[in-house]
Amino acid sequence: MLPVTLDRTTTEPLPAQLAAQVRSLVLSGTLTAGDRLPSSRALAADLGVSRAVTEQAYDQLTAEGWTEARPGSGTYVTMTRTTTAVAPRVTTRPTGVAPARSARSLPRSASPRSSRLDTGTPFFDPRLEPGWRRAWREVSATAPPRGYDDPRGLPELREALAARLGRTRGLELHPDEIVVTAGTTDGLRALLPELRPGPVAVEDPGYRAAAETVLTYGREVVDLPAVETVRDLGDAVAAYVTPAHQHPLGRVMPAADRLALLEAARRADAVVIEDDYDSEFRYDVAPVPAMATLDRERVVYLGTAAKSVVPTLRLGWLVAPAELHELILRRRTITHAGAAWPSQRALLTLLRDGWLDKAVRSARRVYAERAPRVAEAMSPYATLAGPLAGMYSTWLLPETDAVRARDAAAAAGFEINLLSTYARSSGLTGLVIGFGGVSDVELDQALTAVTGALVERVV
Template sequence: MWGIVLQRGEGSPSLARQIFQQISGSILEGTLPPDEALPSTRELAKALAVSRHTVSEAYDMLITEGYVTSRQGAATRVTEHLCLDRSRSSRPEPLVTETFHPLSSGVAADFKTGQPDLRPFPKYVWSRLHSDAFSQLTPDLLGYSGPDGFSPLREEIADWLFRSRGLRVDPKNIFITAGATQSLSLLADLLYRDEREFVLEDPCHTAVPTLLRNRGYAYRPAPVDEHGLMVEETGFDWDSVDISAVYVTPSHQFPLGGILPANRRTALIRHARDNSFYIIEDDYDSEFRYQGAPVTPLYALDPERVIYVGTFSKTVFPGLRLGFSILPEALQKGWKHLRLYADVQCPVAEQAALAEFLRTRKMDRHISRMRKLYGQRRQVLLEEVDKIFGQAVVQTWGDASGLHLALQFAEGNFDRKFVREAKDSGIRISTIDKYSLTAGKHTDKLLLGYGHLEPEEIRKGVALLYDYWRRQSGIAGGKSKRDDQSFDIEKQPPN
């Protein structure tokens, strides 16, 4: 009757819903016109070989949702004004599971940055801790536990900051976030003031200028040298610019790698105090320092002016989506309000598992193990670059830390074309120019991520990069043209 066809089988909607859908569909299409009477439930049940109860249920749905009107003693009739040209929905196709930035199979030398090696992560240990932590959560904690974060995690982070960096932080100033990205996104909204600008390191990670642009917030670049932000040579006067906040990476400048020295730190703090702005300190990878201890956060100098942003993406895994901000009391109320209406809070189970990972010191052990591994890889990369390119052609920038390395070439014009054609040659690499707010100032530098690469992959990668670079530079022989393309080492030591 009416072309109704029913599917039976697991995963199908109930028969009543199928009848409802096909009748309401005909009403929307106009095939069943307004005021048309529906057959009795007995009649339709017989025609479709289903129980009368099933048809009654379908009719109830039609009445509830207003497709038909039923009056006692009269036939059930189609409501008026329901005709609607329905867009057809296409048949679903199965999705292919893919990672977002895959280590593509076509890439022979993958120097992508910000990629920790996830293979040695102690999945079993994590899973067990997660399970233990979850089982101990009371029903209340499965509900909303607050935009500031799970208290035991905030306390464990405070302890960890103290034992790893000597930082004394009150747990109530630690706010858990879905990674540094969310910290930066919320801080942009929290610190933005009309007619004021954010000051960004130039170059810096693309995420920050992009999220500010998304919101229409103005920003101003401040140049970076081998020691990080050039605080006293910004090209502008700190006292005559209206600033919402300054974004810095003082422990390991991204992407150039410098450590901001104490005199620039104190100068920056003085400017912040004099001109009432906040400093956002993004400490994205300082756990992985290979010579000496982690650098002291700028935060230690003035917890009222500096907002410290930390992440567990590099130390645990990016898919965990946990990080934190340390906020002065003056900003906490506004932060909680913004967070509440952004996504309320982070998942409680993940927070509880991370608290256990910290409490049991599994975190410290994992970091120590990875630091050794990444340090060895960095060493291999440095040796290979030195051996293949030579110090006269390529010099390295930055502190011995993190998962990436900036290389400066004696001559080089590394632009989008260079990157695109490198990709065609099976090499994934970034230029520093990509991260520049003022284009053209760092076109002689490349950025190599190495944390995720085995020594053999690094060696092969550097060799491929050298071949590609030679072809691009038009160098015929097996040796680089030292005369044209080499540093005067005496005159220009970059770090």
């Protein structure tokens, strides 16, 4: 029997409690790689719960990479992977010099009126518009601060965010540990000047705005292969990663890889920058816990409202180790940096009224329905790069085919990104197809255009 105890008096679901305690047993060394867990039926009997509770917990742990299910044998702890240590690659260019773009990276017909099937436009449920309008009416009726606001952000908003991050991401925070930012890149801009001199590692392929922000601050970018275990950060002072849903490949960073990266960061005396940008949108299991829960002294946590509300709200949050936190606040106080007060006040209302939870649930349902439709259309022609989750999926195929499909979509009035535009040295090619910011009809029309162009290659 596992040494776990479930508390039925709390609001935390029993499967979540069980998964969290198994994680703790692995991290403490009580459970090690190769250990076989009790069967879901036996553990359910031991704990006096339904089998559904243990099955959900095991599914969650397997999705996160803490365990693996071996058909006919059972569920085993897996904290090691047969991988090769990755040597970082460096990408540099002078500050202010725009990257060169080949003709093939540009669609043949790009219209300002094109519907965008991108990774950053979320679904907005029209049924939630009254709550959205109510939040802004409250902003208009509330007296703004007479001077510069607290550089950490509105105290009431930080309290609401601390409660939400504890409930949804497993991060137990005091509100004063949170700094409200104007989005993820603003969080990076606040952090980068406080790091010691040296390059910053960024996933490849990865978030283009993050790499560009690092370069803008005059630092080298070290390319971290996004689908391999990182055991050596070289002389990098930080590593920027998207472990909950790798951008843009969609991979969830396995538990073993998270621990390996943290160990590499400790050896290099570097920090891990965790961008948790769309962690809410898993359809198969509960959202994977934040990487920051594994090491609060080594991880800088970045979150954003861009994917759960709208990108133009321009709000995010940063949680940094104590020393960096103080340096960031000192500079923000001097420079009067901070997120816009009206946006902060509106988000406070959206959180208080439960609007944000409703928006996430609504969007998750829509994405869970649309993702399989994209998979059904694309599977005959391309390979899915990661699990179906979030508001987009990435498909691997030759660049010539991807360009032809992208151009066919553009001719039909739809903008779809090439995977190659997210890559620096990886050489991966394909299409990144978003499905949050379009209607069902538009999605079907775009997929028809894309697959029509790919059929030509098959025939």
